[in-house]
Amino acid sequence: MNDHLTVLAAACAEVGLDHTNAEPIRLGENALFRLPAGVVARIARSGQLAAAAREVRIAQWLAEHEIPAVRALKDITQPAEVDRRAVTFWEELPPHRNGTPAEVATAIRRLHDLPVPTDIGLGSLDPFVRLAERIDAATTLTEADRTWLGEHLASLQARYANLPPGLPHCVVHGDAWVGNVVATDDGQVVLLDLERCSVGPPEWDLVSTAIKHTSFGWITADDYRDFCDRYGHDVITWSGFNLLRDVRELRMALYIAQRAAEHPLAREEAALRIAYLRGQAARPWAWTPEL
Incomplete structure (x- = not known):
């Protein structure tokens, strides 16, 4: 948890986002944190910079085609990389449930x-x-x-x-x-x-x-x-x-x-x-x- 918070703080500083009172959503192979202002940060496992960049491109492409999907945060350069961990930033979803x-x-x-x-x-x-x-x-x-x-x-x-x-x-x-x-x-x-x-x-x-x-x-x-x-x-x-x-x-x-x-x-x-x-x-x- 502390390692994730250290990576998160450095990545947020790099892209100019506030990480005050970041809340963990899920800590697994990929760690997700809720940030202020409706932002979710995703910390990938080590060595996944290219994969994280590809995921952001896919999200942007889906948005262009108006496919409902998670949206990568606009107007920042991402992913950020800290200690070989790729960090990406996403718009937080409204309340939701698993699909049928x-x-x-x-x-x-x-x-x-x-x-x-x-x-x-x-x-x-x-x-x-x-x-x-x-x-x-x-x-x-x-x-x-x-x-x-x-x-x-x-x-x-x-x-x-x-x-x-x-x-x-x-x-x-x-x-x-x-x-x-x-x-x-x-x-x-x-x-x-x-x-x-x-x-x-x-x-x-x-x-x-x-x-x-x-x-x-x-x-x-x-x-x-x-x-x-x-x-x-x-x-x-x-x-x-x-x-x-x-x-x-x-x-x-x-x-x-x-x-x-x-x-x-x-x-x-x-x-x-x-x-x-x-x-x-x-x-x-x-x-x-x-x-």
Whole structure:
């Protein structure tokens, strides 16, 4: 916390913002603080300057196309960099709640319909980004589990190289779940966390909601049907669904497995998720939605 505050103070001084009485919103891989005058500061993990700059460009591009999304603060040069930590500044959202499946569908449909830009460095979707590092960091797992995870990752990467044809590639959010699509009290449905925005198969964004029904039973069949109707496509009917489902499930399992190294309460859930990946239970799985 103190390290974050030191970085925050230096970054605010660099761009001329007041950090008096900064309030922590979330302290994780990225630390978020609420500043005076409706500003949110986001401190990225070390070495992410280029990624932070790219996220600001994406936010500016979405604003130009009138897509409801988090807005990078105007009239300052960002990101700021302090001790290899990139700090970006954003307009604070009005009061809001997590989106519903139908609201997620509406938001990503608008995004997917945009023309693909050529001048903001979007790059291609990498569904495997940081997964090998997370396996290395999952020190609470058995060596047998860690070995299996490495082999499973390699198998998925090989299968992804031959991903079946699907919908035309477009701009995808990259992490389109209900925590990253929120509904504000003034009626906006807003995209958050633009870090994984890229160009790729739109099915990647659709799978996140589909598995909430098929893999975990977190949403009802009616909720999922509403999602499909709002978007205009059911990704479960696509021949590549199982592959993207398996990749997304691996990402979700490894997120908790990495957290378990520092958060003892996550250890049981991490072991459970890996056991399910290894075929020790049939879907729907009894994963805890949030930890």
